[in-house]
Amino acid sequence: xxxxxxxxxxxxxxxxxxxxxxxxKAGLGSAPCDVLVCPPATxxxxxxxxxxxxxxxxxxxxxxxxxxxxxxDISAQMLKDAGASxxxxxxxxxxxxxxxxxxxxxxxxxxxxEAGLTAIICVGETESQRDAGKAEAICQGQIAxxxxxxxxxxxxxxxxxPVWAIGTGKTPTSxxxxxxxxxxxxxxxxxxxxxxxxxxxxxxxxxxxxxxxEILNLPEIGGALVGGASLKASDFLAIIAGVKPL
Ligand code: PEP
Numbered sequence: 001x002x003x004x005x006x007x008x009x010x011x012x013x014x015x016x017x018x019x020x021x022x023x024x025k026a027g028l029g030s031a032p033c034d035v036l037v038c039p040p041a042t043x044x045x046x047x048x049x050x051x052x053x054x055x056x057x058x059x060x061x062x063x064x065x066x067x068x069x070x071x072x073d074i075s076a077q078m079l080k081d082a083g084a085s086x087x088x089x090x091x092x093x094x095x096x097x098x099x100x101x102x103x104x105x106x107x108x109x110x111x112x113x114e115a116g117l118t119a120i121i122c123v124g125e126t127e128s129q130r131d132a133g134k135a136e137a138i139c140q141g142q143i144a145x146x147x148x149x150x151x152x153x154x155x156x157x158x159x160x161x162p163v164w165a166i167g168t169g170k171t172p173t174s175x176x177x178x179x180x181x182x183x184x185x186x187x188x189x190x191x192x193x194x195x196x197x198x199x200x201x202x203x204x205x206x207x208x209x210x211x212x213x214e215i216l217n218l219p220e221i222g223g224a225l226v227g228g229a230s231l232k233a234s235d236f237l238a239i240i241a242g243v244k245p246l
Contacts, residue, residue, distance in 0.1 A: 001200060005226065006037070008227050014043075034056065058085065086117055086118040121159070127163070160203055168205075169206050184201050204224060207224045216243050221244075
């Protein structure tokens with residue numbers, strides 16, 4: 001399985017930040033993996049013009065609706081029109097900060113597919129849930145509720161992002177990551193059959209140049225979703241360099 005390294009810029013980036021995308025393009029060469037950057041929606045069209053297909057671009061969220069009276073929302077079709085080929089849905093900062101439910105995340109994934117985008121559906125437990133021994137059950141529940149039954153390997157990737165590892169510098173041990181990815185694989189196969197077997201499962205949470213190779217070489221790792229360390233091309237390139245050779 002070809003890995004995917006995706007960057008989530010969150011609410012960071014102005015026109016001047018396009019220089020980082022130009023540096024990424026210049027440094028990428030023939031990447032050993034698929035590469036995706038999800039800048040703020042305001043930059044996608046300019047980014048598409050700048051990078052000219054050297055790597056893919058994505059949104060960080062989308063509406064469940066195609067168009068209409070939804071002030072401030074952005075549809076998947078608009079992201080596609082601006083140059084995106086993927087969108088992150090169900091990031092924990094949306095689930096927690098905006099009260100997004102599993103059902104809403106599932107509807108967003110369906111809206112993404114309708115527009116021709118790949119959905120990257122995020123799941124992950126909080127620290128207290130992990131401490132209570134509930135991490136696997138939480139991820140299982142989020143997969144059951146947020147991954148529509150028609151998901152397939154071609155239109156969906158799952159990102160396992162333990163909430164307590166996002167932006168904190170803390171990461172699970174390699175054994176913990178491998179165990180959770182094996183568990184998520186089991187859940188996907190149970191829910192989706194063969195399609196669940198081929199679906200990429202990304203790890204996200206404080207991935208950086210110093211830990212990327214170890215994480216990306218674990219079993220069942222289909223790539224990484226990278227927040228803070230995707231903002232600088234040099235760091236993101238160093239993470240990509242850690243990809244497992246096919
Ligand atoms: C994220 O925002 O999806 C993320 C994983 O952030 P960070 O890499 O900064 O922990």
